Amino acid sequence: MGRQVSITLRGTLEELPAEVAEFLVVTLRSLGSVERKLNSVVERLEQDHEIDHCVVDLDGIRQSLFKIDNRLDDCGNILTAYLENINNGTPTSPPASDGEE
Numbered sequence: 001m002g003r004q005v006s007i008t009l010r011g012t013l014e015e016l017p018a019e020v021a022e023f024l025v026v027t028l029r030s031l032g033s034v035e036r037k038l039n040s041v042v043e044r045l046e047q048d049h050e051i052d053h054c055v056v057d058l059d060g061i062r063q064s065l066f067k068i069d070n071r072l073d074d075c076g077n078i079l080t081a082y083l084e085n086i087n088n089g090t091p092t093s094p095p096a097s098d099g100e101e
Contacts, residue, residue, distance in 0.1 A: 016082045020075050027071050034064050 038061055041054045 013082070013085060016078065020078055020082075023071060023075050027068055027075075030064060030068050030071075034061055034068070037061055037064075 037057060041057050041061070044050050044054055
């Protein structure tokens with residue numbers, strides 16, 4: 001299911017990659033928060049403590065990861081549109097990804 005989003009950025013086209021980089025910095029902070037929460041869940045499970053709270057926390061972690069995934073998708077779409085614009089409307093294809101690092 002595709003969605004179209006229209007955004008207005010202040011500045012020039014040349015500044016767009018730097019703007020996306022700022023979005024990604026926020027995403028990195030979110031990932032750090034997710035990592036801390038997940039480590040907390042692991043520690044509590046290893047000690048067999050608060051398993052019911054762990055279930056709730058895991059759901060919150062999943063929701064955070066969903067938001068992060070959406071932000072990454074948005075950044076990729078913005079950069080794809082940027083590349084198309086600087087290439088005079090020629091569509092660009094992102095490099096193939098196997099989903100692993």
